Amino acid sequence: MEHVIDKTVVEKDNAAREGNLRRDYDTLGEQLERRGIKIDAIRDKVQNFGVAIPSWGVGTGGTRFARFPGAGEPRDIFDKIEDCAVINELTKATPSVSLHIPWDKADANRLKQAASRFGLGFDAMNSNTFSDAKDQARSYKYGSLSHADAGTRQQAIEHNLECIEIGRTLGSKALTVWIGDGSNFPGQVNFASAFERYLHSMREIYAALPDDWRLFSEHKMYEPAFYSTVVQDWGTNYIIAKELGPKAFCLVDLGHHAPNVNIEMIVSRLIQFKKLGGFHFNDSKYGDDDLDAGSIDPYRLFLVFNELVDAELNHAEGFNPAHMLDQSHNVTDPIESLMLSAVEVQRAYATALLVDRKALEGFQDANDALMATQTLKAAYRTDVEPILAMARLKSGGAIDPVAAYRAAGHRAKVAAARPAAVGGSGGIV
Numbered sequence: 246m247e248h249v250i251d252k253t254v255v256e257k258d259n260a261a262r263e264g265n266l267r268r269d270y271d272t273l274g275e276q277l278e279r280r281g282i283k284i285d286a287i288r289d290k291v292q293n294f295g296v297a298i299p300s301w302g303v304g305t306g307g308t309r310f311a312r313f314p315g316a317g318e319p320r321d322i323f324d325k326i327e328d329c330a331v332i333n334e335l336t337k338a339t340p341s342v343s344l345h346i347p348w349d350k351a352d353a354n355r356l357k358q359a360a361s362r363f364g365l366g367f368d369a370m371n372s373n374t375f376s377d378a379k380d381q382a383r384s385y386k387y388g389s390l391s392h393a394d395a396g397t398r399q400q401a402i403e404h405n406l407e408c409i410e411i412g413r414t415l416g417s418k419a420l421t422v423w424i425g426d427g428s429n430f431p432g433q434v435n436f437a438s439a440f441e442r443y444l445h446s447m448r449e450i451y452a453a454l455p456d457d458w459r460l461f462s463e464h465k466m467y468e469p470a471f472y473s474t475v476v477q478d479w480g481t482n483y484i485i486a487k488e489l490g491p492k493a494f495c496l497v498d499l500g501h502h503a504p505n506v507n508i509e510m511i512v513s514r515l516i517q518f519k520k521l522g523g524f525h526f527n528d529s530k531y532g533d534d535d536l537d538a539g540s541i542d543p544y545r546l547f548l549v550f551n552e553l554v555d556a557e558l559n560h561a562e563g564f565n566p567a568h569m570l571d572q573s574h575n576v577t578d579p580i581e582s583l584m585l586s587a588v589e590v591q592r593a594y595a596t597a598l599l600v601d602r603k604a605l606e607g608f609q610d611a612n613d614a615l616m617a618t619q620t621l622k623a624a625y626r627t628d629v630e631p632i633l634a635m636a637r638l639k640s641g642g643a644i645d646p647v648a649a650y651r652a653a654g655h656r657a658k659v660a661a662a663r664p665a666a667v668g669g670s671g672g673i674v
């Protein structure tokens with residue numbers, strides 16, 4: 246397997262940190278032992294936990310106001326795959342890439358080869374009917390899968406079928422559909438008719454799914470449509486998954502909810518009714534901000550994982566959520582942000598594994614609200630960094646991914662090889 250980052254740089258950086266890490270790991274191991282937790286078991290689970298990188302995340306994002314390109318931005322999907330390889334080499338937490346069509350369109354066999362050189366696989370395929378591709382016959386300005394015009398809907402359906410075909414060659418097992426369809430003015434569309442047209446289109450896409458594939462529908466409350474959105478919330482999303490059939494599931498993007506919505510509760514409901522498909526992890530303060538996972542509200546991320554771990558430990562039927570990051574990096578090096586975000590997702594998982602669930606159940610049954618919430622806090626307050634770092638070290642990654650990345654001078658190297666991008670695609674989905 247090929248490496249982008251010089252192994253000797255990583256080994257040198259690890260060597261300087263390993264002694265302290267082992268001491269910290271042993272100390273934490275003793276503390277957890279007193280709580281009846283085996284630290285190695287948690288580390289093993291973290292080692293096996295992966296989160297996919299979206300191909301569009303490795304480029305610098307932007308806002309509706311401007312985009313400020315960074316140095317050495319990927320010029321095409323092959324550069325993007327190389328950047329994804331860097332993230333996985335150093336974190337060992339991101340074994341797969343999620344492609345976006347048409348942005349990443351290229352010969353499927355070449356794509357497969359490029360990824361397998363670095364030992365990467367492909368996660369869910371993402372279709373795009375929220376912007377017009379070059380030379381496209383009909384515009385999506387007024388919608389796609391729910392468009393009033395049958396020809397435009399058919400074009401959008403065929404685009405999704407093409408995504409499935411490309412994904413089959415790549416070894417992907419899921420299609421994620423997010424549409425920008427909606428309205429900006431009251432009265433602009435008939436809610437029921439638009440949703441009926443959407444369902445009709447989605448049934449055709451669902452019918453083309455291979456047997457071992459899943460279809461994820463992603464809801465979003467607003468933007469780009471600002472008055473109404475066809476797939477606006479988890480309730481509508483659940484109806485879609487239920488209407489389509491057993492291979493259809495709901496995808497939860499953490500930024501796509503109304504402010505203050507209890508997302509962990511939505512997650513619980515979707516698990517209970519076997520319709521949780523997966524996640525787009527990111528963080529937000531005001532809206533769909535696409536900030537780095539865990540950067541604003543790490544406790545919420547922990548509470549989401551508290552539900553996921555509960556389902557995992559209870560062997561909830563049909564529970565197999567896909568994990569992916571979906572962020573836009575406007576002021577940081579995207580590779581650094583994505584590495585730290587993948588680690589944040591692992592951190593939420595590891596801390597959720599530390600919850601004393603037997604004690605929690607006892608407090609819940611005894612109506613001891615204070616001790617119940619303290620049980621969650623006790624797990625959340627535990628600094629699991631030594632577990633995460635040890636998992637990386639054991640998998641051949643970097644104890645400190647950002648330090649190793651900077652020591653290797655990767656960004657400066659690719660900046661010399663990749664001329665500055667002109668324009669480029671957006672990063673906000």
Ligand SMILES: [Mn+2]
Pocket residue numbers: 463498525571674
């Ligand atoms: Mn998303």
